[in-house]
Amino acid sequence: MLPLTDADFTRLYTYIKTHYGIDLSKKKQLISSRLTNMLIHDGYQSFSQYTDEIISGRHPEMISAMLDRLTTNYTYFLREKEHFNFLKQTVLPELAARHASDRSLSIWSAGCSSGEEPYTISMYLKEYFSALPGNWDTRILATDISQDILESARNPFYSSEALKELPALWREKYFVPVGDGRFTVSSELRQNVIFRPFNLMEPIRFKRKFDLIFCRNVMIYFDRPTKEALVERFYHATVPGGYFFIGHSEGLDKENCPYHYLFPAIYQKIAAPRPQGGDVS
Incomplete structure (x- = not known):
C-alpha cells in the first residue's frame, strides 16, 4: 500500500x-x-x-x-417511499393546478447518481400526468458531479434486485430486459430525464426556478457551513410554494433553514416573506 x-x-x-x-x-x-x-x-x-x-x-x-x-453511490428505486407517497398525494396535484395553463414542470434531481432517483420520479410523473388532458412536459433535470456516473445513468443497466420495490406493472411498462437478469429503461423513460454535469458548489443559474428539488443523501458529505450555504442557493432556485426533499439521514437546522419544515426530510418555500431570523445569507 x-x-x-x-x-x-x-x-x-x-x-x-x-x-x-x-x-x-x-x-x-x-x-x-x-x-x-x-x-x-x-x-x-x-x-x-x-x-x-x-x-x-x-x-x-x-x-x-x-x-x-x-463517495458512496448507493441508491435504489423507490428509496425512502414516504417521499414518493407525498409526491403523489400532495405535490403532483398542486403542480397540475399551478401549471394548468403552461403544462410544463420544473423538477431537479440534484446528485442523481446512477439514475434510480430521477427515473423513479419520472415514472410517477408519467403515471399522473398521462391521465390528464393535454400534452404535459414532464421532463426533469438530473445532475451529478461525476461524468462517469452520469454516463451509466444515461445508458443504465439494473439488476432485477434493484427493481424489486417497483410495482410489477411499472417493471413491465418502463423496463426492458437485456439478458443476464439485467434491465435497462424504456426509451419513453430515458427521454424524460435530462442528465447534465453540475457541481453543487457552483452558483445555481438555470433558466427557470424549480417547483421541486430532490437533493437526498448528498449533503451527508458536507460540513454545516457548506450545507447551509447550499440550502440557501437551493432556496433561491425554488419557486414560492415549491418543495425541497432531502435524505432521512440528513437534518437541517430549523433556526437557520430558509425553507418551512413540513415533515421529516420534506420542506417547502412558503410564499410569504421569511421571518428575519431565518436569513442565513
Whole structure:
C-alpha cells in the first residue's frame, strides 16, 4: 500500500472540500484504502505525485474517478417511499393546478447518481400526468458531479434486485430486459430525464426556478457551513410554494433553514416573506 503522508492528506482533502464541498478531513484511512489500488494500477509511485496531478486541475476525468471512489453511490428505486407517497398525494396535484395553463414542470434531481432517483420520479410523473388532458412536459433535470456516473445513468443497466420495490406493472411498462437478469429503461423513460454535469458548489443559474428539488443523501458529505450555504442557493432556485426533499439521514437546522419544515426530510418555500431570523445569507 502506498503511504499517505499527513501533508499529502491535508493537500488532498483541502482541495476536495474547497472545490466540491465534500469534507473528508477525518477520513484519512478511507482515502488511503479506496485510492491506493487505483494509484498503483495507474502507475503512480506516491500519493504526492497523484495529489500534484489532482490539484493541477488538468485532468477532469481523474477528479471524476477519484470522487466516484471516495463517495458512496448507493441508491435504489423507490428509496425512502414516504417521499414518493407525498409526491403523489400532495405535490403532483398542486403542480397540475399551478401549471394548468403552461403544462410544463420544473423538477431537479440534484446528485442523481446512477439514475434510480430521477427515473423513479419520472415514472410517477408519467403515471399522473398521462391521465390528464393535454400534452404535459414532464421532463426533469438530473445532475451529478461525476461524468462517469452520469454516463451509466444515461445508458443504465439494473439488476432485477434493484427493481424489486417497483410495482410489477411499472417493471413491465418502463423496463426492458437485456439478458443476464439485467434491465435497462424504456426509451419513453430515458427521454424524460435530462442528465447534465453540475457541481453543487457552483452558483445555481438555470433558466427557470424549480417547483421541486430532490437533493437526498448528498449533503451527508458536507460540513454545516457548506450545507447551509447550499440550502440557501437551493432556496433561491425554488419557486414560492415549491418543495425541497432531502435524505432521512440528513437534518437541517430549523433556526437557520430558509425553507418551512413540513415533515421529516420534506420542506417547502412558503410564499410569504421569511421571518428575519431565518436569513442565513
